[in-house]
Amino acid sequence: MLAFIKNAFKKDQLILLASGLAATFFIALIYNQHPHFLQLLNLKIYDQYLKEYHQPVATHVPVIIDIDEKSLAEIGQWPWPRYQVAKLMKYSQAYGAVSVASDIIFSEPDRTSPITVQDSFKKELGLDFKYSGLPAAYQDNDVLLGANLKTGPFVLGMNFIPTITSDSVRALNRGCFVKPAKIAVHSTKDAISMYDALPTAEAAICPLPVLAKSVKHTGFITTFPDPDSVYRRVPLLYVWHRKLYPSLAMAALMQATGVENITIRMRSQGVESIRFNKTIIPTDKNGRILINYRGPTGKFEYFSASDILKKRLPMGALQGKIAFIGTSASGLKDMRATPLDPSYPGVEVHATLIDNILSRQFLVLPDWATGMEFMGLILAGITTTLLLMWARATWMIVPLVGMAFAMFAGSAYLYKEQGYFISPLYSYLTLAVNFTLLTLIKFWREENAKKFIHGAFAHYLAPSVIGQIMDDPDSLTLEGQEKDITIQFSDVRSFTSLSEKLSPTQVTNLLHDYLTPMTRIITNHDGTLDKFIGDAVMAFWNAPLDVENHQECALNAALAQQIKLEELNELFLHKYGFTIAVGIGIHSGPVRVGNMGSADLFDYTLIGDNVNLASRLEGLTKYYGQKLIVSQTIKDACGDNYYFRILDNVRVKGKKLPVTIYTAYPLEQAKSRMEELELYEKAHAAYLNQNFNEAKALFVELQQKNVEPLLYDLYIERCELLIQNPPDNDWDGVFVHKTK
Template identity: 35%
Template sequence: MTRAQLVGIIIGFSIVAALTMLRASDPAPLKLARDATFDEYQRLSPRPFEDMPVHVVDIDETSLLEFGQWPWPRDRLATLVDRLAAMGASVIAFDMLFAEPDRLSPRNVVRDVPGIEPSLVEKLPDNDEIFARSFVGRPVVLGFGLSNQGNYRPPVKAGFAFTGESPINAPPHFTAAAPLRPQLEAAASGIGHINLNPGASSAVVRTVPLLLTDGEQFYPNLAMEALRVAQGASTYLLAGAPEAPDIITSIKNGDFVVPVTKAGELWLYVSPDNAKRYVSARDVLAEGGASPETAATLEGSIVFVGTSAAALQDTRTTALGQNVPGVSLHAQTIEQILSGRFLSRPDWADGLEILAVAVLGVLLVTLTIFVSPAIALVCGLLITAFALVASWLAFLYGGLLFDPLAPIVTGTITHFAATSFRFLVTDRQRREIRRAFGQYLSPSLLYRIEHTRNALRLGGDERELTVMFVDVRNFTEISERLSPTAVVSFLNTLLDALSRHVTDNEGTLDKFIGDSIMAFWNAPIDVADHRGKAVRAALAMRETLAHLNANNAFGFGAQKIGIGVGIHTGLACVGNMGAESRFNYSAVGDAVNVAARIESSCKHLAFDILVSEAAAQSLDDRFAMLDAGAVELKGKSRRTRIYAVVGDDKIARSTAFSELQAAHLQLVRALNSHSHNNRKAIHAAKVKASGMTEGLQEFYSRISRRHDHYLTQPGEPAPEKTGDSVQGPIHSD
């Protein structure tokens, strides 16, 4: 692990730790995002509406137009109770408060009229008493609301039992309620609170507290009381966690077990608002009685009496984004219990999500720093997709609520931070390498350098290289008859076409020297079969040059451009060379000089691709090569064996080349034996070379003038210099 990677890991893990602690603290923005995700799940797959024995008698706009503004006199509400009881409603639950005396009661209307005897006032009807009498023998449930004043608490009509210790402090607390009229609370079969989301910071109703507590007593909500009274049950059974006394896991109400949050709240799984849920109060109170259809609808139903009139402002927002009457959510609570379709967020969900944040963060930091930001991104996207799919399937098939956003957001932040650090610090050396070597290395070789630790040792490294020199034949003559601009254009066209074969074969372009190219293989990193790749590059150059000449790419007409290629394998020192402020990656040494001298030999031997014996090792079975003799190279005290490269493995396996090899061997023997049949052997070789590689004819035409190349073996001292010996500067024409 490098120092930069260690620093990256420390910074990355610190960010992961901070994000994990942030998720553990669960601030309001995270809760809001989580709730919005669960809302979206419900919108994608809401609870389907089912026609159940749960209805709302709605004091709607038409009812107010028919019977006058709200509040109605309570004797009319008594009539409503009578009508509903006659229709066979199993429960009549009022989602409204009866805290004040009925101001429309005759007794209250005349009480303050001057001159009326108090005894007469007491003989007048009281609507609250009429309303209370309508409760007698009937399953009527009243609602109570919370208050910030006083200490009134309504009577509890049901008993509570629990497994283990009492979870009295688990539900939401309240200190006081708005008082109910004494005669009404005494006559009611049940009393429940009507607050849907007390203390909630959001207007969206997502959970409903089925219980409230004052620290001494439990108080059920209106829906639970309506369900209890409908079943004739007398007691709620609260199940808790033995190891945590202030947690409620479920509430048993008669025959129904309701899973709840640890605070005794029900996650609402709402269905879209539907007109079949409602019956207008006008239809129930219609003169002459309700219609048979209305009676049939309400028979046996749990009936909630409430209002949808806009002026009465009893509307709530559901997870589906709909604004609905508050009373409909009490009805939906019972619908959900009857259907058995519950939502739950397990107590261990927070722990799982916190663990997911930590594990995902550590994984992404590790992958980004040590492997690749791209791979880390792919893994992050796969994990994100898995989290989303798993969360959605858990909701769809199990009603479980798991938050996919926390690990996703954490993963995004972590990946961005780790990638930024790597780009700014860890990858700085890699970018420097790419800038330095991108001009003369193939992309594949550059990639290997970037991803191989200690692959590059700058400043000088002795290693075996295969060195190539390429030179244009007769360049001086060509440049003399061209303008400087035309010379540059010619060189750009030629050198660009030839040099790409170096990088295509994993070679390193060292430099361009006028009309020459210097390249080498097996540096800065090891290249397998570097000898063979150098020879393949040379053959590709020959083919490219033939194509350029055939298509008159240089505009020289019938004049053909020729090149000479010299290749040698040996030890050289390779690295950054020059001044600190300006340097080049290059190679120096005897191997470089020998390759340059071999390239110069191409002109004298009349052949375009020559390789040294060291470079030809292990290549004779893959390339068609001919022994070109042991030549004298300038600066070398002993001759060097070189070979002419005729073609690739296809030519090497051909019958024509086998015959040429045999003729060439006869020629060499004739030259070594000073035979008088030299001309005959040369002619035979030229015949066999006919139709093969261009240049072989001239190669054999000149062989009589340089037959001494075959007389001296490599390693022997060179004979006295002759006019035909191979000498001259490195880059002669």
């Protein structure tokens, strides 16, 4: 065989054949491993198909009852009393809805119930009063809602918690009276248990018992995004305590159709499909269905909750509809990123699933997709190799482009016409890798390698693209302006380790207790809040409106934040058992400020090197043990209104020029520490003058005061190092920070 191959092919062709087959084998190994970055790329291809070929709403059966801004203005702020919820559901039924499902979980008692208000006044204020003329049925709003739930086609929502560790969260399992689904299982001989395949919960957030016992169906709203934080699929069933529970969409559909049984088909890999009535729903091995989104937000019909409560709709407006109660009001809505909309209401996901199931328009990753994708990459690799063995690369562009188009057209046809997603990614990758590799080999063997590489790099690094953007800045779609801005970054020290001691609810409360007063301080000092980055805060001054003395305003805000934090820490120590420390960095300089982002979604913010420098200054607070670090621009702008204590001359990561950094004190505070501060200035001056023995002695004296040990320890260590290794004559005292 080897002799035949040697006789049939020339040496150059053998090299190309071996290289092409090796490259194809390598791509096949990558396909078997399916690395994370290629998974993400595959998901983006899927998203592009969905954007290109998504279909409009097919059934118009699901609708949204929206607790919108108009409803809040007319009915009152949320949460509404449960009797209002009862009215909303009953009126929706009266308008003809065959199923009314709540995307809102009623897991806590209604605080506005007369009996609850009565108990609260008695316990908290010592006032014991009775209601006069109030029927017993209206004493408890939850009981009233429960009584109404028994009389209609109503479905309540719940939420599953897959993994828990806190005992406080485990208490959520208690008193849950939701009803499991009736499941029939069809299994092949080698099938695994459905309990091993379906997602499993350790805890649940359930409706109140008086509510859960009053409805026939309850559905979960639990779902999780793909690795890129985009929601593409949802589970239809969840396992909890060895029982199965349907999703909210499935529960609403069961309520509307009267179908009680769900059939699940199991195989060796997991779930094959889920059958509802006569509809077979294709799922992945974990019982999740790909959501065939119909478009961005607003594709389903919305009805304002206030219009229903005020009876403004024509009779029969919801006839035959499956209605989901959700909210689009600011601060209440549950937004999720989807392939078609970065801010998609979660309630529309349930409506989309109903539309998919009723229309039987499913998207599927079929069992044979893996085999077809694998054969596609093998075919692409072999074909590309054989073509390039006998022809020049330039002659192969047309047939290879044709082959690439054919792969895309076939994949797109299966998606558009059959709903099957067969990714052409690895076929394209094989084609591209083989074409590139074999073309480079042919160039290497036919021409001078150095000239080729130099020419290729010169081509790829042509400066004309940058020049075009600089010559025509109006070609950019996003607008903004260059302006002198003061930027402040603040961050809670070691927040991750602190949050590990708390439950998720406590972490949320802690952030609320901290961020609320800090935000008010910023806005009260004429600042603009840019964003929250977890526990970090970014703010700026002098935009969008001009702020006089904006550097001083920012510094005053930082000093006020420090004072406020001392008050908050007393609360935190009592409430959470610990205090927090915050570092603040402030810098001023020209930046680009305006609407930044994409053409569809943008934010008013700022970018520029000075923004990065402000962030670096905040990061340095940990290194120097300071609560506040400011730049030279802040010191120059604020003049003699504060005492500025020089900390260092540094070159931060990512910058070439050194920066002088300071911390700042109010003058009254500085006067109380003047002896220490003057001694520090003397020590720092000795350090800069390379009198390291004198500087060390002074820093040791400061260290004994035990006021700021981290800063003094830092300089003692530097002095000792420089005494042992004296610097060159051109030493400028600049310290280089290699980390952020």
